[in-house]
Amino acid sequence: MARIPFRQQVLQAREDAIISSVNRLLALKGFDSITVDEVAADVGIAKASLYKHFKSKEELAGAAMIRVLERALALIDTLKQDPKIPAIEQLRSVARWTMQVQLAGEMPSLPAQNSTLRSTLMNSAAYMDRLMAVSDKLGAWITEAQSAGQVDPALAPEVVLYTLFARACDPVLSLLKAGGQHSDEHIIDMLLSTCFNGLSGAPGEPRKGAR
Amino acid sequence: MARIPFRQQVLQAREDAIISSVNRLLALKGFDSITVDEVAADVGIAKASLYKHFKSKEELAGAAMIRVLERALALIDTLKQDPKIPAIEQLRSVARWTMQVQLAGEMPSLPAQNSTLRSTLMNSAAYMDRLMAVSDKLGAWITEAQSAGQVDPALAPEVVLYTLFARACDPVLSLLKAGGQHSDEHIIDMLLSTCFNGLSGAPGEPRKGAR
DNA sequence: GTCTATAGCCAGATAGAC
């Protein structure tokens, strides 16, 4: 571990820069709309050099997804350090974080239908491992919250999990952001409310504040 | 109006067939993944013939969107015939319908980010008129439901409107459908519940039945 | 309006020198 450091570090830094560019462009334009030339130009290297690091456009997107999943895992582990917080609040914190990432233009958005991309991701152990790690950890909170009656026990757990994932790339947020009528905080408050309390709103609950 | 009928009818029927194919393929694979060749093959005509009816791939997608918006308008007008039904129930009926259309594989899904498609649609009066008609009619119900306290008055009306639109193409539904664990009716019931009552569920409300 | 054939373009991926 003591040797090989410098050149490797440079490479690692370059890969980080690549992933950052891909991540941002993916959030901005989506997988189908970006081109590899564009990514290369954004990073400031030649396209052929990109292909030395990642062997396809799909792998580039996969790397961005892996990174965001790792950020999510880091957040979850941080949240777990306070075991007194009710599961529902942990889930709400995760949802709030995904919305903040979206607003920051850092949430890569992939088309659900692109089949070559899908199969690349499903065949990537690095991706699947992290996806399952996130799912398991959220799944535990979901079960706990349902037992405590904080999340509707009539909902199948997958429904809750998929809904949380889906709200992490919900087009409603970008529409509201583009509308420019509300502050970022207000947008997040309203979307968290629709997510957890529904359009009808929860009669007994305070809607404001409660960071 | 009495003349010109037959040949025109044949053309109209062909255009309907084209739109049906586009609509189905759009629901199945999404705009970016389908090719005009594929549409032509599905309809059973040559690609060049398609371009006699619609002058671009974007216009094809626009025609499909116009048709689904017209179906929505027809539904809304039908629902309006019973003025005794509370606004919230009207909105729920519309949401239920969009989910049924999704499950039937008839909800075209367009990428939110494709800019050439976006500008084609925004420049199409036929599309924009219908989109605004739907928005206005739903908007009236939303305002009414908020006044009656059936929809959370703290939510900006656009949030409610956008959320309903977004639930019409929510990936959660196709994920659950692909999972194969639940009946179509059950999926719709759960998603309507998460949409209107949130993940937490509404304490006072019955969740089952109520078609 | 319908077809076959093709133009024209663009983007993903690679060759080969350094």
Place this chain on the structure above:
DNA sequence: GTCTATCTGGCTATAGAC
């Protein structure tokens, strides 16, 4: 590993005969 230059395939759109 990085670059420039190029290949290759596929896709939108059109030409031109019927």
